[in-house]
Amino acid sequence: SQYSAVDTNPLSVYIMQPIWNKIIKIVPLWIAPNLLTFSGFVMILVNYFLISFYDWDYTASGTSPGLVPTWVWLFSAFTTFCAYALDSIDGKHARRTQSSTPLGELFDHGLDSWATSIFVLSFFSVCSRDNGTTGVSVYTMYIYLSIVLFNFMCSHWEKYNTGVLFLPWGYDISQVVLIAAYLLTGAVGVEVWQKPFLFGYYIADALVILLIGFSLFLSFPQTLYNIHRAHLKKTLKNDSLYEGLLPLVSPLLLFILLTVWVVLSPGNILAKQPRIFLWMVGVAFSNVICKVIICQMSSTQPELFHWFLFPLALVVYAAISGLLGWMEEAVLAVFTVLVTAAHVHYGVCVGRQLSEHLNIYIFSLKKRVQE
Secondary structure, eight states: OOOOEEOOOHIIIIIIHHHHHHHHTTSOTTSOHHHHHHHHHHHHHHHHHHHHHHOTTSOHHHHOTTSSOHHHHHHHHHHHHHHHHHHHHHHHHHHHTTOOOHHHHHHHHHHHHHHHHHHHHHHHHHHOBOOSSSSBOHHHHHHHHHHHHHHHHHHHHHHHHHSOEEOOHHHHHHHHHHHHHHHHHHHHOGGGGGSOOBTTBOHHHHHHHHHHHHIIIIIHHHHHHHHHHHHHTTOOSOSSHHHHHHHHHHHHHHHHHHHHHHHHOTTOHHHHOHHHHHHHHHHHHHHHHHHHHHHHHHTOOOOSSOTTHHHHHHHHHHHHTTSSGGGHHHHHHHHHHHHHHHHHHHHHHHHHHHHHHTTBOSSOSSBOOOO
């Protein structure tokens, strides 16, 4: 299927695109586009693990403001900008080197589906966890992450139905806001997040309100409108309502299971291990959404229940019924490691299969030799 994407965001069209068009000229023509995509993702990961090292339980900014060195926030701004730039130029570079492939599209969107949660999880260290006076509660973090992932899912569900990826406005805005937030934190210190900044509201509150407003009143209605328009023009990919809604079943069940665990956990798992739990949420989501992206690219139907829902349901049942007892945290940790390993393994396998099928290398522009 031919890749088509539409970007109508003024920030992107008038400010960012001209910058990317300048940056792309410096990239040597022998570099594979997937290498750009992957480098951006690695930078996001390095940044995430660096922040985790200084602030494992999301309390550093609130209780001991000097704990995370200033250079870490500046490094975060730098890596976020680089990842944003690389993610924005990989497609341009692919067209420039005439190496656009379905593998590149999948690689880009697949890594994006994982990076989306990592961006959010890194950002939580800035505004810190609720300590009674300032900060954001871990439940707000969970809801915030869920909304961001819901937005990501919507744009790919829309593409599954219309064949066109309408790039969400929220993407460019969120990247610019993230970079600005890191720069502000580096320049002024984390204290800026702990003082009310307008009408007794904190900056973090304003961002949460903005995000929710954006999702519910801009992104989601836009998605429904685009699908409705395709329906009127008779350009919808799927004839039946069942087929059209099918990709939403697994992500919604995933969200329900996770929320049940969060709310009914006897050991209050989210408050005890927010970093591990939220990481697991992001990885699980990414795996479910990758299946949707592959189905949408290959015009196949996703299965009703993603395999991952079964082990998760077992773990959630064991946790909330009290079967796990004091082992709940340990089980979460093991489960998270397994899920992450399964996701990486899945990505490597799909990449290999596609590179063999299309007779190309993932990280090189040289053609494979036909046996």
